[in-house]
Amino acid sequence: MGSALTSTLPASAASEPEAVVPPQHAANPRMVALLSWLAPVLLLLVWEAAAQLGRIPPHLLPAPSKVARTAFHLAVHGSLLHDLGISLLRAAAGFAIGGSIGFALGTAVGFSRIAEALIDRSVQMIRAIPFLALLPLVIVWLGVGEAEKIFLVALGVTFPIYINTTLGIRQVDPKLLELGRVQGLGTAAMIRRIVLPGALPSVLTGVRYALATAWLALVVAETIGADAGIGFLAMDAREFLRTDVIFLTILIYALIGVSADWVARRLERRLLAWHPNFASPGGR
């Protein structure tokens, strides 16, 4: 693409210099943003109308309004909030455990060639296994319970954090480390002032990736067997063909995933305010 551009640009620039000017019909960005909502909203309306007119069997595809009513009902009279809390707790616990292990191992390997020799090959071998394939084994080890779910989430979180931490530390500019020596920093100060801040963008990328894996692990673990949580709600609803509840749980999983990503982005913007890629425009 780059070569095509450079080969065509001089010719077109010579013949028609006004080609550099952006197209006249460039629309107002707010209109464009509004326009992007058109298709989903339209789809929702068609779906609702078709369901109201009885064109879709409700046990296959419930009306959006029905899902909304179910959400309200379950939140007020049912166990929706309780189940949501349990799912969040599992995710948080698994994330904390897996994140700590991944960060600790990644830091050790990033710093020391000896730690790399001792650890990295084993981690890479375990990483080659799709972690969800371990589920039957994990159930045999830990049974169907909280431990099994948290373990699975932790397993999914460990590797993205590990890899990105190692990578981040390796990528720290050696010239800055040299500067640290000139300025007389000790090892601890060197790590705190130069290595960890330098590795942070990469670590946060790992966090965002790990959040996605954590949700995937949670959905699978809760679907296999649970007596509480969003996944339990879904499987319980399946028994009674309550498609509206199933739809609701899917929606909740999606919403939580989106919010987790939003939180991670906010974190990046705050922690990486110095970084040109994350800087708020015009801000200091």
Added chain:
Amino acid sequence: MSALPPAVRVVNLVRRYGGRTVLNDLNLRIERGEFVVLLGESGCGKTTLLRALAGLDHVQGGRIEAPRRPAMVFQEHRLLPWDPLWRNVALGLQAADARARAEAALAEVGLGGRLDDWPRNLSGGQAQRVALARALVQKPELLLLDEPFAALDALTRIRMHALVKQLVARHRPAVLLVTHDVDEAIALADRILVMREGAIAAGYFVSDARDPLALRQSLLAELGVTTFA
């Protein structure tokens, strides 16, 4: 001046990389408060000498007597992009009033109002001024400058010369500046040394030169550049 021990004394320094001898029995003495500029072609060992003085490189033979912690400014500014300017200047300062001292140092280089600004908002010349502030805030007895102005445009470079002169006159560290630029050397130095094949080949006191143009000619001749003036 010579009654006091010198700021730097280097005796018979030897540094080899593989089979190549980069520093070959090099001897050097810098008095306290003296501004010495080291000229030489690329690969003559100037930077190696500077790095040895900074303790960033080990040598195979000879002796170095230099202040334990000289300050150094590199060709690149090497500011930490994640720290605001004052934290960059205060890097390695152990004082409780680090921020105040960083503020004073930034004011000295004309960036007093920008304590909390990020390095990415600086021009090349401004970034190099912060690097100078970071070096001087340490109150060094020896200041090592490794082609610090090489990447700047000609006008900014001239402004930086004036600033360095003024700062050095105030803080009186001994200075060793490495450069390719003969005019920079004449503008700044008390003494100019020409380095060739890993040793000091010639030395000139700038104050002795009656005619700066003649000094320029002889320096260029030492560097193997013949002009037809």
